[in-house]
Amino acid sequence: MVLYTIDGVALKDPGGRWWVTAEGSSARQGLRVRSVDAAVPGLDGILAPVRRERRDAAPLNLRIMCPSRDPLTRETAWDDVMGLFASSTTVIVGRKVTISDPGRTAVAKLTSVSEPELTAKAGALVGVVGLSILDGLFHSATTDVTWSLGSTISERITGLAGSAPVDDWKIRCRGPLTSIRVTDTATGTGISWAGSVASNRWLHITGAAARVATTSTAWNVGGSDASGGISLHPAGLLSLTPTRQGGVRSTEWQVESTGADTASEITLRAGAAWV
Numbered sequence: 001m002v003l004y005t006i007d008g009v010a011l012k013d014p015g016g017r018w019w020v021t022a023e024g025s026s027a028r029q030g031l032r033v034r035s036v037d038a039a040v041p042g043l044d045g046i047l048a049p050v051r052r053e054r055r056d057a058a059p060l061n062l063r064i065m066c067p068s069r070d071p072l073t074r075e076t077a078w079d080d081v082m083g084l085f086a087s088s089t090t091v092i093v094g095r096k097v098t099i100s101d102p103g104r105t106a107v108a109k110l111t112s113v114s115e116p117e118l119t120a121k122a123g124a125l126v127g128v129v130g131l132s133i134l135d136g137l138f139h140s141a142t143t144d145v146t147w148s149l150g151s152t153i154s155e156r157i158t159g160l161a162g163s164a165p166v167d168d169w170k171i172r173c174r175g176p177l178t179s180i181r182v183t184d185t186a187t188g189t190g191i192s193w194a195g196s197v198a199s200n201r202w203l204h205i206t207g208a209a210a211r212v213a214t215t216s217t218a219w220n221v222g223g224s225d226a227s228g229g230i231s232l233h234p235a236g237l238l239s240l241t242p243t244r245q246g247g248v249r250s251t252e253w254q255v256e257s258t259g260a261d262t263a264s265e266i267t268l269r270a271g272a273a274w275v
Contacts, residue, residue, distance in 0.1 A: 002027075004062060005094035006084040017066060017077040021126070024063030029106075029133050031275050032056040055136035060093070060108065062131065066116075067124035078116060078125050085110045085129055093131060095138055104138035104274050137164050142271040149177070149260035154185075154252070157240070161249035162272030166240040169270040170219060173203040178259030180205075180266065185252040186243045188235035195229035199263065205230070208237060219269065240270065 004011040004020055012019045033055055064081060068074040085091060089109060096103040112130035119126055140162065147153050160166050165187075173180055175197030183190035193210055197203045202213045203226065210230050213223030240251040255266055 003094075003096040003099075006091050007087070008092070008094070009084055011062065011064065011081070011084075013077075013081075017068075017073075018064055018081045021063045021065050024061075024126075024128060026059070026061045028275070029058040029060040029136070029138075031058050031136050058133040058136040059111070060131045060133055061128050063126065063128045065122075065124050065126045067122060069123040074123070074125050078127075082113060082129075085113070085131070090134070091131075093133070093138075102140065104140050106133045106138045107135070108133050135168075136275075138274045139168070140272040140274070142269050144267050144269050146265055146267040147255065148262070149173070149180075149255070149257045149264035149266055150262065153255035153266070155255075156245070156250045156252045157268075158248065158250040160240055160251040160270055160272050161242050162274045163242070164273040164275050165242070166251065166270050166273050167237075168273075169238065169240060169268060171203075171205040172217070172219065172267045172269070173197065173205075173257075174217075174263065174265045175199050175201045175203065176259055176261055177203060177257060177264055179257060181256040182238055183233065183254045184238055184240050185254055186241045187239055188233060189237060189239045189241075190233035190235070191238045192231045192233070193226070193229045194231075195226055196259075199261075208232065242272075 066074045066077040066081065068077065090107050093106045093108045094103050108131040111132045114128040116125040116127035143159055145157065147155065171182065176199045177197040179192065179194040181190065181192040191205060193203065193205060197212055200215055202217060204211050204213060204223065208227065208230050210226040211223040212226045213221045240253060242249045242251050257264070
């Protein structure tokens, strides 16, 4: 049975007031990929086709049952469970296949709630809640992995072995450092930065943005903007893409640097992505 949560609240209520039924619910969310590089006659400004495909938001429909022979009890339960979905602009949807499954989460917004039907024989209200998974994917929890700089790094990362590329990564480098070049081996996508990071200073790269911070190793510190040192690879921005090697799925990246010494290091923060 697939177990869902909304902002950490189980959609299989411990008190039995509501649950998601398999019949009428999505087995998995859908997925559509679109290209923003399609050449359209009469339109200019089309970018070069360098792996710029993006995912549309993905629909996820959950059929929910609130059972009770007492009309007030089931109406109250229906109000309570609907309040989970409509409590804010976006919600965090959790998905687990088994109790021991560490689970995956996605950011979603409510798109529809069907009129609940009364199943008189069962004494239950049954309705379908429509959600939109904003980036089309579920994500596992992020982890930090650190390597020493100074020589070229070529590493397979088994922790990012989902079913979709990882695009929401963060990179942190400890100086000294004058340049860093990171490449996904499978796709050639990547990101480079050139500048100057002094000893015990920290370069943070998130997407196409960079900043240099002081002695703190935290991920959310301030610092000075260093995005001007960023350059993208011809194949596009770094997208850590799982492949299979020797029967094991993993991602592989290569890291090259200059100006590093024995104290220099790079840390990747990321989690696997799943369709």
